[in-house]
Amino acid sequence: MKNTFIARHPSVLIFLACLAVFTLVVTLMSHAYGTGGLSTSFVKTLGRTLCLCLVALAMDLVWGYCGILSLGHFAFFGLGGYMIGMWLMYARTEIIVTESLANSPIPPTAQEVQDAIGTQIFGVVGSSDFPLIWSFAHSLTLQLLLVLLIPGVLALVFGWLAFRSRVTGVYLSILTQAMTLALSLYLFQNESGLRGNNGLSGLQNLPGVSAGQDAISVWFLWASALALGLGYLLAAWVVSGKFGSVVRGIRDDEARVRFLGYSVEGYKLFIFTLTAIIAAIAGALYYPQAGIINPGEVAPIASIYLAVWVAIGGRGRLYGAVIGAAVVSLVSTWFTGGLVPALNLGFYRIDWVDWWLVLLGLSFVLVTLFAPKGIGGLFDLVTDRMAPNRHGADYGPDKGSLREGEGQE
Amino acid sequence: MSTLLEVSGVSVTFDGFRAINNLSFQIGAAELRAIIGPNGAGKTTFMDIVTGKTRPDEGRVIWGEKSVNLLKMNEARIAQAGIGRKFQRPTVFEDQSVYDNLLMAVKNARGPLSVLFYKPTFRDRGKVEELASEIGLADELSRKSGELSHGQKQWLEIGMLLAQEPRLLLVDEPAAGMTLAEREHTTDLLVEAAKTRAVVVVEHDMDFVRRLNCKVTVLHEGSVLAEGSLDHVTANQQVIDVYLGR
Numbered sequence: 001m002k003n004t005f006i007a008r009h010p011s012v013l014i015f016l017a018c019l020a021v022f023t024l025v026v027t028l029m030s031h032a033y034g035t036g037g038l039s040t041s042f043v044k045t046l047g048r049t050l051c052l053c054l055v056a057l058a059m060d061l062v063w064g065y066c067g068i069l070s071l072g073h074f075a076f077f078g079l080g081g082y083m084i085g086m087w088l089m090y091a092r093t094e095i096i097v098t099e100s101l102a103n104s105p106i107p108p109t110a111q112e113v114q115d116a117i118g119t120q121i122f123g124v125v126g127s128s129d130f131p132l133i134w135s136f137a138h139s140l141t142l143q144l145l146l147v148l149l150i151p152g153v154l155a156l157v158f159g160w161l162a163f164r165s166r167v168t169g170v171y172l173s174i175l176t177q178a179m180t181l182a183l184s185l186y187l188f189q190n191e192s193g194l195r196g197n198n199g200l201s202g203l204q205n206l207p208g209v210s211a212g213q214d215a216i217s218v219w220f221l222w223a224s225a226l227a228l229g230l231g232y233l234l235a236a237w238v239v240s241g242k243f244g245s246v247v248r249g250i251r252d253d254e255a256r257v258r259f260l261g262y263s264v265e266g267y268k269l270f271i272f273t274l275t276a277i278i279a280a281i282a283g284a285l286y287y288p289q290a291g292i293i294n295p296g297e298v299a300p301i302a303s304i305y306l307a308v309w310v311a312i313g314g315r316g317r318l319y320g321a322v323i324g325a326a327v328v329s330l331v332s333t334w335f336t337g338g339l340v341p342a343l344n345l346g347f348y349r350i351d352w353v354d355w356w357l358v359l360l361g362l363s364f365v366l367v368t369l370f371a372p373k374g375i376g377g378l379f380d381l382v383t384d385r386m387a388p389n390r391h392g393a394d395y396g397p398d399k400g401s402l403r404e405g406e407g408q409e
Numbered sequence: 410m411s412t413l414l415e416v417s418g419v420s421v422t423f424d425g426f427r428a429i430n431n432l433s434f435q436i437g438a439a440e441l442r443a444i445i446g447p448n449g450a451g452k453t454t455f456m457d458i459v460t461g462k463t464r465p466d467e468g469r470v471i472w473g474e475k476s477v478n479l480l481k482m483n484e485a486r487i488a489q490a491g492i493g494r495k496f497q498r499p500t501v502f503e504d505q506s507v508y509d510n511l512l513m514a515v516k517n518a519r520g521p522l523s524v525l526f527y528k529p530t531f532r533d534r535g536k537v538e539e540l541a542s543e544i545g546l547a548d549e550l551s552r553k554s555g556e557l558s559h560g561q562k563q564w565l566e567i568g569m570l571l572a573q574e575p576r577l578l579l580v581d582e583p584a585a586g587m588t589l590a591e592r593e594h595t596t597d598l599l600v601e602a603a604k605t606r607a608v609v610v611v612e613h614d615m616d617f618v619r620r621l622n623c624k625v626t627v628l629h630e631g632s633v634l635a636e637g638s639l640d641h642v643t644a645n646q647q648v649i650d651v652y653l654g655r
Contacts, residue, residue, distance in 0.1 A: 243525045245509045249502045256500045259460060260573065261488035261519045270521045 012236045015319050016229055023225040031214035043217040044289045045333060049326055050224035051286035054231050056325035058275035059306050064315030065239050066271045067251030071303045072176030073279045075183045076151035078298035080280030081287030083150055085200035087143035091207035093120045124198050131193030147284045148277055155276030163265040177300045187295035199294025203287055220289050227285055231278055235318050308364050313374050320376025413438045413607045414577055419468030428454045430631035441603035443618045444611045446628035447652050452611045456579045460494050461487045489519060493575030497582045499562035503555030507546050510554050511537045514569035544568040559586040577607045584617050596620045
């Protein structure tokens with residue numbers, strides 16, 4: 001079965017091979033395990049980029065294949081980050097607090113340790129009590145489960161309400177934007193229990209691990225690459241076969257799929273929830289590499305960027321989404337990092353840190369207008385070269401069949 | 410003959426316009442029926458009501474031996490219950506191959522999980538191939554259906570309809586855009602299908618209806634104007650006035 005699946009979808013194998021080679025090269029050039037040609041911060045950037053590729057994959061599944069333009073998937077990404085961040089912060093603070101209290105003349109009670117952790121974490125928002133949502137923060141296993149559960153349940157409830165009312169198209173996009181905006185505003189409040197606009201910080205330090213950041217950055221790169229590889233396999237499997245047929249059918253003609261007897265709502269809900277969980281896993285791997293998460297991360301604009309990446313990369317093909325996310329986010333890092341020399345026009349100096357967004361917006365418009373297949377469409381040029389040249393011939397055997405030009409519409 | 414579908418006293422209003430007015434209609438379990446009528450007579454709206462797309466303001470739609478109320482079911486459940494529909498304009502999934510189109514329609518479990526873990530069985534593959542040769546697309550199975558000609562798309566949609574194994578087929582203008590030979594083939598297919606199930610054909614072309622050689626229902630302004638053999642209804646003065654005379 002495995003063989004036939006790979007044989008029918010050679011692009012999966014090519015993608016996985018590229019990903020493996022990339023991971024190997026970065027590892028061999030890292031400080032911890034290789035020549036040291038790449039700085040630790042750049043290895044982290046690459047690891048984060050892999051996570052962004054994974055969330056773009058989820059976006060492609062929900063938008064490119066199922067036709068739901070969700071502008072809220074970064075909310076699930078952020079929630080995944082918050083869930084893992086809670087454990088990272090709690091466990092690390094616990095170690096620090098235990099060490100400092102160990103020197104006190106009287107051994108501290110469990111309650112004292114708990115209170116000290118609370119003061120350390122929530123002092124910044126003027127509180128020291130643990131809110132209810134931190135109940136499981138002491139356990140990595142439970143908090144990892146919440147990474148899947150919280151975004152999954154939110155997507156399930158939101159999707160169920162939206163899809164059963166048959167909200168589609170632009171109205172659904174607006175609803176998802178409202179959802180991510182509401183979540184962001186809620187998290188900004190100190191009462192949310194997640195440290196308000198301070199967010200969670202110090203996430204780059206793994207509690208109980210003595211290895212330096214140079215090694216940890218490579219571990220996270222491996223984990224991100226593994227997650228992306230598995231996510232790609234899962235996505236490729238989901239969109240192949242009959243399920244993929246039905247999902248693409250929903251994108252192209254929802255009513256027709258209904259009249260074939262498929263409950264469109266159930267399928268949409270499945271894809272929406274599955275992609276929310278994939279996005280959450282990506283977020284849970286991203287934020288330990290970023291070191292900090294705050295409510296600004298789930299702002300509506302983030303989810304719009306996600307759609308832009310997928311559109312530029314080429315929606316409706318999995319590798320397109322990955323390429324789009326990788327290219328646009330890396331180029332974005334390059335431009336906004338002030339590494340691109342400013343363009344002096346004589347009368348005006350174009351500073352790319354400020355003008356990058358204009359350039360991104362312009363390329364989005366240009367891609368949408370002139371290359372709707374995106375960067376991924378370039379691969380079609382290669383496969384077309386390899387395919388037999390039958391230009392100008394009728395598609396079908398009889399006179400009534402479409403000519404080449406018509407068929408390509 | 411037992412009644413498969415019974416529509417009684419159905420009315421529906423769109424923004425004050427009465428599209429269907431106290432319509433009653435019955436069809437047996439193995440019967441071929443043609444519906445004719447001028448534009449705006451409510452032919453397509455009638456199909457919309459039966460398939461669950463439109464909810465009527467009043468009336469009843471009763472289905473099958475167990476007398477199920479179709480008005481309480483959604484489109485997907487109605488389709489699963491055994492009502493298949495072919496649209497006026499051929500609607501196939503143009504981005505996908507003929508094979509995928511047919512396989513999607515073949516009668517099987519329709520839930521997301523059973524579809525996710527579905528593998529085409531020998532029986533299903535055989536069925537797709539058999540249908541493809543019946544609709545003359547056996548050599549086109551791997552081609553994208555968007556590349557087919559208009560007539561071939563019509564065929565593909567009829568094939569998808571048959572693959573669902575419905576007990577009632579609602580067919581909206583099946584012969585539009587077909588050549589004479591194709592029309593004759595369509596007639597044969599529909600007549601053959603009606604031996605084991607109920608078939609309702611909406612058609613404008615009187616020659617096509619004549620070839621079907623079946624009971625005819627004439628709709629006008631949302632209700633039944635006349636019903637009977639084609640010769641009977643075409644002799645009806647009212648039918649001549651509102652439909653044939655124009």
